[in-house]
Amino acid sequence: xxxxxLEKKYYLGIDLGGTKILSGLYNRELSFLGKNKKRTKAxxxxxSVLERIVRCITELLDDFDVQLGEVAAxxxxxxxxxxxxxxVVFAGNLGWKDVSLKKDLEEILKVPVFxxxxxxxxxxxxxxxxxxxxxxxxxxxFLGTGVGSGIIINRHLYRGSHMIAGEVGHMVIDLxxxxxxxxxxxCLEVYASRxxxxxxxxxxVCKGEDSILVDMVQSQGKDFSNLRxxxxxxxxxxxxxxxxxxxxxxxxxxxxxxxxxxxxxxxxAVMLGGxxxxxxxxxxxxxxxxxxxxxxxxxxxQTLKIAASKLGDDAGITGGAxxxxxxxxxxxx
Ligand SMILES: [Zn+2]
Numbered sequence: 001x002x003x004x005x006l007e008k009k010y011y012l013g014i015d016l017g018g019t020k021i022l023s024g025l026y027n028r029e030l031s032f033l034g035k036n037k038k039r040t041k042a043x044x045x046x047x048s049v050l051e052r053i054v055r056c057i058t059e060l061l062d063d064f065d066v067q068l069g070e071v072a073a074x075x076x077x078x079x080x081x082x083x084x085x086x087x088v089v090f091a092g093n094l095g096w097k098d099v100s101l102k103k104d105l106e107e108i109l110k111v112p113v114f115x116x117x118x119x120x121x122x123x124x125x126x127x128x129x130x131x132x133x134x135x136x137x138x139x140x141x142f143l144g145t146g147v148g149s150g151i152i153i154n155r156h157l158y159r160g161s162h163m164i165a166g167e168v169g170h171m172v173i174d175l176x177x178x179x180x181x182x183x184x185x186x187c188l189e190v191y192a193s194r195x196x197x198x199x200x201x202x203x204x205v206c207k208g209e210d211s212i213l214v215d216m217v218q219s220q221g222k223d224f225s226n227l228r229x230x231x232x233x234x235x236x237x238x239x240x241x242x243x244x245x246x247x248x249x250x251x252x253x254x255x256x257x258x259x260x261x262x263x264x265x266x267x268x269a270v271m272l273g274g275x276x277x278x279x280x281x282x283x284x285x286x287x288x289x290x291x292x293x294x295x296x297x298x299x300x301x302q303t304l305k306i307a308a309s310k311l312g313d314d315a316g317i318t319g320g321a322x323x324x325x326x327x328x329x330x331x332x333x
Pocket of ligand 1: 170180183184189
């Protein structure tokens with residue numbers, strides 16, 4: 001390792017989401033030291049989000065008495081499609097089109113910055129940290145505001161020929177299904193995202209079904225879109241049949257999507273993550289795994305690992321640090 005690199009002891013992983021920015025500080029062995037969180041406030045525009053990312057970083061460094069000059073590299077996961085030179089081509093939920101995220105952040109921070117799609121870095125974090133880079137092939141599927149995935153083939157991220165591989169949320173599972181944000185009909189995301197779950201509950205309640213969530217919403221003066229994924233588990237545990245049915249459907253749809261992915265790619269492991277999985281893991285995973293195993297091809301071992309990631313919300317920042325470390329050492333991811 002060059003001497004200059006040795007003096008730089010830290011790596012930063014950033015997970016940029018539609019609602020929140022997470023920054024994580026790691027040492028050279030990629031041990032986690034601490035993290036910071038800020039709201040994204042995407043509606044204020046690109047420049048403002050850039051400033052908030054920088055603040056999320058500088059506050060964290062300040063807490064640990066680390067100078068920016070001691071940081072070897074920053075790895076950041078952004079929603080949307082990302083070019084090889086770190087431009088965000090399009091990120092719908094941030095309202096971004098053709099922004100030079102890598103270049104702009106490097107100008108402010110004076111530290112090398114590497115940018116990847118958010119699902120790709122989450123998969124990278126799970127693969128290198130949780131699974132220790134052991135399996136040859138892995139797919140990470142993430143259920144949050146939307147549904148996305150990151151694919152590891154032959155121990156490396158598979159980005160596709162046009163950098164958009166892994167759009168599992170837009171796998172069409174119902175030809176006559178509801179319209180999706182992408183313009184197609186019947187995408188998995190229409191059946192399994194957090195957004196859809198609360199919309200379905202709202203629709204069911206409007207049709208006269210009972211749900212404990214109605215009381216929760218009324219007592220807090222909110223609407224369904226303000227509820228958290230964790231409220232769903234509370235409702236199911238309290239015997240809410242309406243929520244239970246909707247989540248069972250999600251588990252079935254995602255289980256079938258997992259089987260499709262397994263049959264198509266034949267990986268060693270499929271790891272699930274994202275806010276919906278983190279909140280509902282104990283309830284949703286057994287149903288989802290059972291359904292996935294029913295639909296996988298004969299010849300695929302029933303022992304193939306299908307599991308919820310233990311990294312939870314930290315998958316993105318962990319993967320960001322992996323990206324920063326490997327890329328700054330000239331290793332591919
Ligand atoms: Zn779609």
